[in-house]
Amino acid sequence: MNAPFNFSAGPAMLPAEVMQQAQAEFLSWRNCGISVLEISHRDPAFMRMAAEAEQDLRDLMAIPDNYHVLFMHGGGRGQFSAVAQNIASPDATVDYLNCGIWSEFAIREAQKYVAQVNVVGGPVQTEQGKAICAPQQWQLSEQAAYFHYCPNETVDGIAVHDIPEVAAPLVADMSSNILSTRLDVSRFGVIYAGAQKNIGPSGFAIAIVRNDLLGKAQGNTSTIMDYTVQAKEGSMYNTPNTFAWYLSGLVFQWLKRQGGVAAMEQLNRAKAAKLYDFIDRSSFYSNPVHPHYRSLMNVPFLLADDALNERFLREAEQHGLVGLKGHRFVGGMRASIYNAMPMAGVDALLAFMADFEKKA
Numbered sequence: 001m002n003a004p005f006n007f008s009a010g011p012a013m014l015p016a017e018v019m020q021q022a023q024a025e026f027l028s029w030r031n032c033g034i035s036v037l038e039i040s041h042r043d044p045a046f047m048r049m050a051a052e053a054e055q056d057l058r059d060l061m062a063i064p065d066n067y068h069v070l071f072m073h074g075g076g077r078g079q080f081s082a083v084a085q086n087i088a089s090p091d092a093t094v095d096y097l098n099c100g101i102w103s104e105f106a107i108r109e110a111q112k113y114v115a116q117v118n119v120v121g122g123p124v125q126t127e128q129g130k131a132i133c134a135p136q137q138w139q140l141s142e143q144a145a146y147f148h149y150c151p152n153e154t155v156d157g158i159a160v161h162d163i164p165e166v167a168a169p170l171v172a173d174m175s176s177n178i179l180s181t182r183l184d185v186s187r188f189g190v191i192y193a194g195a196q197k198n199i200g201p202s203g204f205a206i207a208i209v210r211n212d213l214l215g216k217a218q219g220n221t222s223t224i225m226d227y228t229v230q231a232k233e234g235s236m237y238n239t240p241n242t243f244a245w246y247l248s249g250l251v252f253q254w255l256k257r258q259g260g261v262a263a264m265e266q267l268n269r270a271k272a273a274k275l276y277d278f279i280d281r282s283s284f285y286s287n288p289v290h291p292h293y294r295s296l297m298n299v300p301f302l303l304a305d306d307a308l309n310e311r312f313l314r315e316a317e318q319h320g321l322v323g324l325k326g327h328r329f330v331g332g333m334r335a336s337i338y339n340a341m342p343m344a345g346v347d348a349l350l351a352f353m354a355d356f357e358k359k360a
């Protein structure tokens, strides 16, 4: 049987080419006779690789020179506290737009470190489906140390496509949409992402931090999570996750070979449009999100009868379509279609869905 298409939300599908390269050089990395897992992070060959990975990411995202790129521990959720501790003082006020489940976790984490966590708005139910409260309704604070939002809520499949226009430094959790569409990085104070959705292995995170936001860490910030220390130490204050850094670097090279983020955006828009069009035309499948707020990366859908869910998942798996079960908080199905998912995967899913509907 052909390799399955993996629609898992994270850890998620990686480009086969990348994994084959990692496999081919696993025992002897860059002909040095030892594995990349075994080499010192201070070894010149590793340091060169690390710098190339950073440069590739900078090229892909057109990251301006006045930003540091940090390779951090602790995944996406590690950044929930890191952002609060690094950017805000304990007596500060911070603004959060509640876009869904991950935003709620981020808000709860920030409450541990910052006196006033002001939620400016949240999800709303409209006639056309689930949406996020519009900017005109946001209750912004006077002097927020930052404004935090999650442009792609992975669980709910809700996206805020328009970059918020706010006075405070903008902080974005891009764990599930980094590198998926072109982005004006200069609009942001901090962009962070856990790696396992659109980049590489889990437990790893990337933080892109504007220089003027460094030097503000709260005194009790754990040193390995301190942006200023990590910026000064080239993300090697302690031993970084060398394998994740390496693998992420391979993904960045792969992205460049695909034509970069602009090419990915085109493909991602086409994949998502195909899926949503099919779901909207069907009376058997439905998507609960307002068309303007639909995610390009995570497409949740419900079957007309929940009792068919188990059978759908079982038969999908038999057709080589795995990882389609919706998040345990919301149920139903979810197709995650990150950069590594080719159009062929979406086509195979749609063919299966059409067939299943006919038989149901």
Ligand SMILES: *Cc1c(COP(=O)(O)O)cnc(C)c1O
Pocket: 010, 074, 075, 076, 077, 078, 102, 150, 152, 153, 154, 155, 173, 174, 175, 176, 194, 195, 196, 197, 202, 203
């Ligand atoms: C997956 C995810 C997280 C959590 O990432 P971890 O690496 O598991 O901590 C946070 N935010 C968003 C938007 C996510 O999709």
